[in-house]
Amino acid sequence: MALSGAEIRAKDVTSGVERSATAGASGAYTLPGLPPGTYELLARHIGNAPQRRPVLVQIGATVLADFSLQAGAVELAAVTVEATTPAVELRTSEIATNVTPQQIQRLPTPSRNFLDLAALAPGVVVSEDRVNLGANNTTPRNFSAGAQGPGEVNVFIDGASLKNDLTGGEGGGSGIAGQDNSRGNPFPRNAIQEYRVITQNFKAEYQKASSAIITATTRSGGNTWTGNAFTSYQNTDLVSKDTFFLAHYDSATQAHRDSFPASYRLPDYSRYLVGLSVGGPIIRDKLRFFGSYEGNYQNRANTVNIAPDTFTALKSIPFASFDGSFRSPFRETLVFGKLSYAAGPRSSIELSSSVRHEYDVRNFGGTQALQNAINWGNDVDFGTLKHSYFTGPWLNEASLTYERFRRTQIAASPGIQQQVFPFGKIGSYESNQDFTQKRLGFRDDLTYTGFHSGGDHVIKVGTTVDYLTYDVNKGNNQSPTFYYNNLADCNPNCVGNESYAYKNPYQLVWAAGNPFLTAHNAQLGAYAQDDWSPNSRLTINLGVRWDFESHMLNYDYVTPQAVRDTIRLYNSQLQHPIDTLEYFTDGHQRHRFYGSFQLRLGFSYALDRENKTTLFGGLGIFYDRSYFDISIDETLKLTYPQYSVFFAPRDSITPRAGQIAWNDSYLTTDTTALRTIVTNGKAALGEAWLIGNHTKPPRSTQWNMGVRRVLGDYVVSLTYAGVRSYNGLVFNWANFDFNSNTPRTCCVGGSPFHGYNNIIFSTNSVKSWYDALQVQATRPYKKTGAIGWGAGLSVNYAWRSLAGIDNSDDEFAFPQAYLIVKHPTNDEKARVVANWTTDVPYGYGVQFSGLITLGTGVRQDIAGRFDPTKWVAGGFTPNHYAFLIPIKTWAYRNVDLRLRKDFPNFSGTTLGVTLDLFNALNFQNLGCYDSGDPSNKTRFGKAFCVSSDPRRLQIGGEYSF
Secondary structure: OOOOOOEEEEEEOOOOOEEEEEOOOOOOOOOOOOOOEEEEEEEEOOOEOOEEEEEEEOOOOOOOOOOOOOEOOOOOOOOOOOOOOOOOOOOOOOEEEEEOHHHHHHOOOOOOOHHHHHHHOOOEEEOOOOOOOOOOOOOOOOEEEOOOOHHHOEEEEOOEEOEOOOOOOOOOOOOEOOOOOOOOOOOOHHHEEEEEEEEEOOOOOOOOOOOOEEEEEEOOOOOOOEEEEEEEEEEHHHEOOOHHHHHHHHOOOHHHHHHOHHHHOOOOEEEEEEEEEEEEEEEOOOEEEEEEEEEEEEEEEEEEOOOOOOOHHHOOOOHHHHOEEEEEEEEEEEEEEEEEEEEEOOEEEEEEEEEEEEEEEEOOEEOEOHHHOEEEEEEEEEEEEEEEEEEOOEEEEEEEEEEEEEEEEEEOOOOOOEEEEOOEEEOOOOOEEEEEEEEEEEEEEEEEOOOOOOOEEEEEEEEEEEEEEEEEEEEOOOOOEEEOOOEEEOOOOOOOEEEOOOOOOOEEEEEOOOOEEEEEEEEEEEEEEEEEEOOOOEEEEEEEEEEEEOOOOOOOOEOOHHHHHHHHHHHHHOOOOOOHHHHOOEOOOOOOOOOEEEEEEEEEEEOOOOOOEEEEEEEEEEEOOOOOHHHOHHHHHHHOOEEEEEEOOOOOOOOOOOEEOOOHHHOOOOOHHHHHHHHOOOOEOOEEEEOOOOOOOOEEEEEEEEEEEEEOOEEEEEEEEEEEEEEEEEEEEOOEEEOOOOEEEOOOOOOOEOOEOEEEEEEEEEEEEEEEEEEEEEEEEEEEOOEEEEEEEEEEEEEEEEEOOOOOOOOOOOOOHHHOOOEOOOOEOEEEEEEEEEEOOOOOOEEEEEEEEEEOOEOEEEOOOOOOOOOEEEEEOOOOEEEOEEEEEEOEEEEEEEEEEEOOOEOOEEEEEEEEEEOOOOOOOEEOOOOOOOOOOOOOOOOOEEOOOOOEEEEEEEEEO
């Protein structure tokens, strides 16, 4: 029988903060917005015996807790509430995976990047953590889901969006601020309490993602002071050699190994991961503090080995002096602090701040001299002030957030002219960049649970207002770059090779002008959602969202008259004539997009009264945004043009048309002489870029249907997920084309268009298709007697296709997006991820955990769109191997293992040691396949690198109090 008016009180056992609710006429109650943690639930009703129980609340989860109160008054005895097994969540329409504190603390991950465990969610792929020994390979750390790239995701920390609006593209981008081409961690893992990966049908309260999102909650201090310190270490001696290194070693004579020892040993490498966290009361039950620090300190050594051609002109350059092994340091510091204040029985205040500083010396090694290195800087700082007020059926959460993201790349050895040879590169790095994104954001969410017409409702409405400033210094090709060869094409105005014999450069590339740009943007968002339960078995999720941006693109841009005149004059010669109505603007034709209305629907229905079997599904529209960086070139290509100068061979008497005679005074970083070439009109200008006036933000339509079943301690689900994405922004050449027979060009090279050597225009041509069958089985960690264990398994079998682009997030699909038809590039059919944690019987504090990841490999193109006679989109499949099953199924195999030993508790402190063995079975996951020319039998289909590191050991220790 329903007990109307029963009081349900939830007490956070860590902080002592309480929340309460009153049951309605049906006996139902709702406690919205509880921070994740362990709670003591107490139910009271006059005339009935009270009842209490512990409940573990997870982030974003709906927990069902029913009480059956007996008649009569019974005094409650004091109890000790401890962390319990997470309550099984069945009543959600989302496809979501919760990563628990136990998994964060116990599962093996190489670099403590909290994004790594997002791979536990079906359909999510996380980029590898690479040691990068002896190579110029930065391996950006990001994640993606479905058929979309890492630019379409978002991460929320305590409700604050970490969306990267500014930089990305060309395969290294990320939707997370600070992860664009970074090998670092976005946030200290020891400050993360838990997080939730939602790959489909997330609610209307989440914005700026057309793919998956991660929503994380940070740790808070409690009423007892606790702390933790850890360290882990790895170096070259703990890393195995991969198959290509061993083949290189075995193919050499001992004499050659003795003469060139650096080429036959792994370069020096070491990594220290260190951290500290502490939390506790400043004023018991009122004011609590938590703080954490993590450091990622790496020393790598890249080997440079330049083997020049034997030409007389090259003898004057001391190439041997550039050879050797040189240190490539990486430093990352992460700091987080949080104050939690219980302002009263109905309100709380949180103030938190995070600082991330990253420094990386890279971009050298192999045939690139140390002179070519860059100093890569990455800084992400944000602070949040949040106020929560709850009274009766009302909950209001208001927050103010400030974020600053700065990414820099600066030449490490400036002032040296860059010289590029077929066999190597010396001199300063050519480009300096400085991007800054600043965000001031306000968010307010209001929840009401007092409406009961037609059932129980949890109604939530909210608004977001963000003010952003983008500061850009895009100094690409700021340092002159000179290109050398023995033979070089006599472009721009003839076909065939001329003999240079390395006596002088055949081409100079250099940019000059104003590379600076500042813009301001306002982002508005509003949503309303209702979680409606007509009865105890059915929940319907209804939501709608609207987003708007004032300056995602430069809407006030005015097409320069010179660009207008040039295109009108030469439009008939272009392979793809420009629609001047779409691409010319006087500052009024480019329209802001007001149509980002996003309907989101979902349901869950319990097929039995015990809520053990649940049918669920959803349908929604999700809008994202395009990187600001990829739209600013229409301005910067004109204010900061790139020049190309073609030189005649030193021995030639008369330069050809479009060439100038070489003068040794040009080979300098003093650009006075180079400016004379430009002002005399002898240099080819750069490009004219055009953005469509009706450009739309990217969006996706997602739908899913599935069933969940509780089987004892296990939860099993089977789901179909479908996604179609649209409006991906891509750039095309107007003066270059290809078809099924031969490429067609118009006017490439030189400056036929009044100084513009290329005309480039944007289209919303990129589409993707994703259909997947997903199986997930989970057994949360639970102790039975003295032994506890937990495990999980996810299987994703999918079909992925792209059109208008070759690879996800490569916004430059030159030459023509419409010719890149729907094809299965990046189509990995199956991926399996298993994880487990178990206490070792009779191990006296030993715990064994692991991760297994298996994949069938992504399909690749044969040849490429620039070789259309041989191009077979998605026509190449990597080699497969057997593992766990006798059939050759897997192109990717990885097993990570961890042993942890906790020593007996002494005076309230514990000490633990860990041994992590990554790629424990030393699988050689092959990559760099030659999928070019099938007629080349000696190379086609062969791998030339590994896509993941070989076996490596990491040792660590941890102290807690």
